[in-house]
Amino acid sequence: MNGEHLKVYRFATSAQWQAGLLDRLSLSDDGLSALARLRQSSDDEYAGAVDAVAVSRSGELFWIGGGRLHTRPPPQDESCTPDPGCDVNAAGAIAQAARLVAWRKWLWAFDRQRATITRYYADSLQQAESVSLTQIAGAPIAPGCEDCDIAPDGDDGLWLLVGRQHRAYRLRAHATRTQSIAVPAGVTCLTTIGGRERILVLLDPAAGKLHFVPVAAPQQVVTLALDAVAPTVVSLALGSNGTDRVLLAGDATRLPDDTSTLSPAHRLVLVLDASGGLVDYLDRGPPPSSAGDLTGLGDTLWVADAQGLHRFTPDAASGHRLADGWFVTPLLISPQGRDSGWLRAELVAELPPGAMMRVRYASTDSISKKDQVVAISEDKSLPQGMRRRRVAAALQGLWSEPLEFVGEQEEPRGCGEEKPPQPVRIAPLHAAPDPWLWLEVELRAPAPDRAPCLRELRVRYPELSLIRHLPAIYRSEESRNTFLRRIVAVLEATTQDLDERIERLGTLVDPNTAPALWLDFLATWLGLPWHDDLPERAKRALITTAGILLKTRGTRAGVLALLRCLLPGRRVRIVDTAVDLEPIIIGARSGACATSLPAVLLGRPNRARVLGSPHAVLGRMQLPCREDNSCDPLAAMEGKLRIEISASPREQRQFDPILRVLLSDFVPAGIRWTLRWPPAAGAGISLENFVLDGYRLAILDHDAVLGRVTLSRETSGRLRPDGLATGFELQ
Numbered sequence: 001m002n003g004e005h006l007k008v009y010r011f012a013t014s015a016q017w018q019a020g021l022l023d024r025l026s027l028s029d030d031g032l033s034a035l036a037r038l039r040q041s042s043d044d045e046y047a048g049a050v051d052a053v054a055v056s057r058s059g060e061l062f063w064i065g066g067g068r069l070h071t072r073p074p075p076q077d078e079s080c081t082p083d084p085g086c087d088v089n090a091a092g093a094i095a096q097a098a099r100l101v102a103w104r105k106w107l108w109a110f111d112r113q114r115a116t117i118t119r120y121y122a123d124s125l126q127q128a129e130s131v132s133l134t135q136i137a138g139a140p141i142a143p144g145c146e147d148c149d150i151a152p153d154g155d156d157g158l159w160l161l162v163g164r165q166h167r168a169y170r171l172r173a174h175a176t177r178t179q180s181i182a183v184p185a186g187v188t189c190l191t192t193i194g195g196r197e198r199i200l201v202l203l204d205p206a207a208g209k210l211h212f213v214p215v216a217a218p219q220q221v222v223t224l225a226l227d228a229v230a231p232t233v234v235s236l237a238l239g240s241n242g243t244d245r246v247l248l249a250g251d252a253t254r255l256p257d258d259t260s261t262l263s264p265a266h267r268l269v270l271v272l273d274a275s276g277g278l279v280d281y282l283d284r285g286p287p288p289s290s291a292g293d294l295t296g297l298g299d300t301l302w303v304a305d306a307q308g309l310h311r312f313t314p315d316a317a318s319g320h321r322l323a324d325g326w327f328v329t330p331l332l333i334s335p336q337g338r339d340s341g342w343l344r345a346e347l348v349a350e351l352p353p354g355a356m357m358r359v360r361y362a363s364t365d366s367i368s369k370k371d372q373v374v375a376i377s378e379d380k381s382l383p384q385g386m387r388r389r390r391v392a393a394a395l396q397g398l399w400s401e402p403l404e405f406v407g408e409q410e411e412p413r414g415c416g417e418e419k420p421p422q423p424v425r426i427a428p429l430h431a432a433p434d435p436w437l438w439l440e441v442e443l444r445a446p447a448p449d450r451a452p453c454l455r456e457l458r459v460r461y462p463e464l465s466l467i468r469h470l471p472a473i474y475r476s477e478e479s480r481n482t483f484l485r486r487i488v489a490v491l492e493a494t495t496q497d498l499d500e501r502i503e504r505l506g507t508l509v510d511p512n513t514a515p516a517l518w519l520d521f522l523a524t525w526l527g528l529p530w531h532d533d534l535p536e537r538a539k540r541a542l543i544t545t546a547g548i549l550l551k552t553r554g555t556r557a558g559v560l561a562l563l564r565c566l567l568p569g570r571r572v573r574i575v576d577t578a579v580d581l582e583p584i585i586i587g588a589r590s591g592a593c594a595t596s597l598p599a600v601l602l603g604r605p606n607r608a609r610v611l612g613s614p615h616a617v618l619g620r621m622q623l624p625c626r627e628d629n630s631c632d633p634l635a636a637m638e639g640k641l642r643i644e645i646s647a648s649p650r651e652q653r654q655f656d657p658i659l660r661v662l663l664s665d666f667v668p669a670g671i672r673w674t675l676r677w678p679p680a681a682g683a684g685i686s687l688e689n690f691v692l693d694g695y696r697l698a699i700l701d702h703d704a705v706l707g708r709v710t711l712s713r714e715t716s717g718r719l720r721p722d723g724l725a726t727g728f729e730l731q
Contacts, residue, residue: 006462007460007462008458008461010457010458011329011456012457017032017327019329019330021327021377021384021387021388021391022273023277023326023328023388024324024325024385025325025327026325030455031349031456032453033325033443034323034325034445034452035323035325036315036451037314037322037323038271038282038301038312038313038314039312039313039314039315040282040315042303042310043311043313044308044309044310044311045063045308045311046065046070047308049065049066049308050065050304050305050308051064053302053304053309054100054101054295055295055302056103056104057104057242058074059075059297060072060073060074061085061302062100062102063304063309064095065309067095068087068088068089069087069088069089069125070086071125088125093109093117093118093130094118096111096113097109097110098110098111098113099112099150099293101150101158102152103154103157105122105123105156106120106128106156106173107119107125108150110149112148113144114143115134115141115144115145116132117130117131117133117136117158117160118130119173133162135176136171136176136177137162137167137169141162145162146188147161147162147163147164148161148163149161149188149190150190151240152192154192154195154196154198155196157170158172159171160177163186163187163188166182166184166185167180167181168180168181168190168200168213181213181215182218183213183218184202184211186204186206186207187202187204187211188203188204189203189205189235189237189238190203192242193241193242194243195243197216198215199213199274200212200213201213201240203235205234208226208227209224210223210224210226210246210272211223211224212224212275222380222381224381224383226248229256229276229277229383229386230250230252230256230268231252231254232252233251233268233270234250234252235250236249236250236251236292237293239293239296241295241296241300242296242297243298244273244274245271245272245296246271246276247271247272247294249267249268249269249270249291250267250270251266252268253265253266255268255283256268256270256278256281264286265286266284266286266287267286267287267288268282269281269282269303271301275384278383288306290305290306299314299448300312300313323448323451324442324445325442325443326388326440326443327440327441328377328388328392328439328440329440329459331370331377331437332438332439332461334461334462341433341461342361342429342430342459342460342461342462343460343462343463343464344429344430344459345359345361345426345427345439345457345460346424346426347359347405347426347441347456347457347458348422348424348456349443349452349453349455350422350455351407352407352451352452353408353409353446353450355406355407355443355444355445355446355450355452356405356444356452357404357425357444358404358441358442359404359405359440360399360402360403360440361399361400361429361432361438361439361440362398362399362438363398363434364395364436365434365435369394370436376390376391376394391438395438399440400431400432405425407450429459430463441454509522511539511540511543519539519543522543523539523542526543526550528543528546529661529662529665529666530542531658534566534658541565542566545561548561549561549562554666554667559574559666560574563645563659566662567651570645570646570651571646573645574641575644577640577642578639639670639671639672640673641671641672641673643673643674643676644677645659645677660675
């Protein structure tokens, strides 16, 4: 029972994976996957010269060819009839566009000859506005600016490069510019990668350099010499897939993975990762007459040139074009002492049939060797792939024999049977006695649809092994790598896992750490009022306050605690007629017998005031009582409860059926209660966050409130510089 003494290096989140070196791997929320290789042959979208091409995040394609703007809708389900798209006359800025950018709502066109940027609605191709580069840059920009370019900002906006000013400007809809940053001198082409935190990728074709400029920290520029990635390439065009890959077109006299000379020069399309490492390349043969344009979405690449628009998709791995990738951990340390050494690596990976995962490690106690490898790993001027290869070369002779795991065919499952969890694969590390260690994992995919995925990696230390409980003859240094030691490693992987599961039992009864599936069991054990459709947040809040709820069950404080768990921050009002309301006493207007307000006057309902009723008396109403005058007028006030919650219509639809079940189990028996949902007070409208449009009719929907109209967020932004239009009506 030694699980509590083990320590672990864990790699599971994006930040943890990025602490190591990634080579030809795709990083996502699921983990690491090997990148597929592109098919060398293409599917032609269009025959004829193409000047510019762009693709939106939904997959809608735009290109200019033959003086017309062509569109192709996003791919649809195979059961649907394919939409052929359309093509229209390219007028105005689109006809002269040197670059198109599409993201979601907008299509941007950059007219280099007129030095203007025009924004169109992507769905209707109607022009929204046109802005001159002079207005954006704040200085005259002459037509035909060859050092200007545009790229998406990741939020339906635009980045504009003005090379002569050594600056890049960010544009948003309805605004000339919102941000600018300095960029290196000599750059003429621009593209972007990353999420909301974009990275500007700038090309200096004269110097043969790529610059990576993080928007959040523009001073941290990383410069990459193209000769280090693909020697002899003369760059011509730059693009990206918008997320994690840079696309570069150029002419070269040598392939990246070959030393022979190409005669004549060939047009190459290079696919680089986010650090500038070479992921893949396309050999297009002798160069065409124009530089062309290129863009991508996910694993798909479009290349536009004088011959047409060509689409390239992933292909099965074959020959020297294997779809493989590597991950190398940062320096891992197991301090020397009584409990030192390494135990094992645990890998949670999805291996489809035919996929392979190979694991090896290197260990050293040499300070100079450790410093050398760390210096290589932290050299930001080199792509991660190149650093990974140099680390592997620096540790040559120290690597262990690789351990291979191969994906097997899954067992057939019955209808509705869930897929079993991925097994944990174990790589023993007990033969690495030195304090410093690096672990390398290689993933190899046999086909694009069968790529392996490494979801989690755990490296456990120190070497607290069951071997310590064997006789001394089996614990010598010579027996570290024997068959017996390997058998013990398999056993301890099971026993230590059981130890950790026992240690984690306490987390199962803590509402803050318990898995979501355990919350229903905890509520049942505690006897709480419960509903399976409660949101997870509400379930955890109810269990956390279980002591208060059970102690105050059936009281006003208990009902308030229950409602605050479900709807925190919402206004709640509870009216108990027997406690909160006083009966009215008919007496004098002043003095000791005066009537005190607020009060309630109980009497017969209005329907009782009809001629012929035994209680009807002309000119007055009679309080209810039996014929023998033995009734209690206060009886009608007892046993009534009114609960009012101010919440949004969405919250009312979600919680109304749940609350009716919970309150029936929480309010004392015999109490008649009603649940009401008065509308919540609306928040004020800020002119900083909304654009006031002209007068429009309100549309009734689920969130409509009579007497109040909420302005649409579709055109959110700031007030236009020219103010409000004539005839604007403020309501």
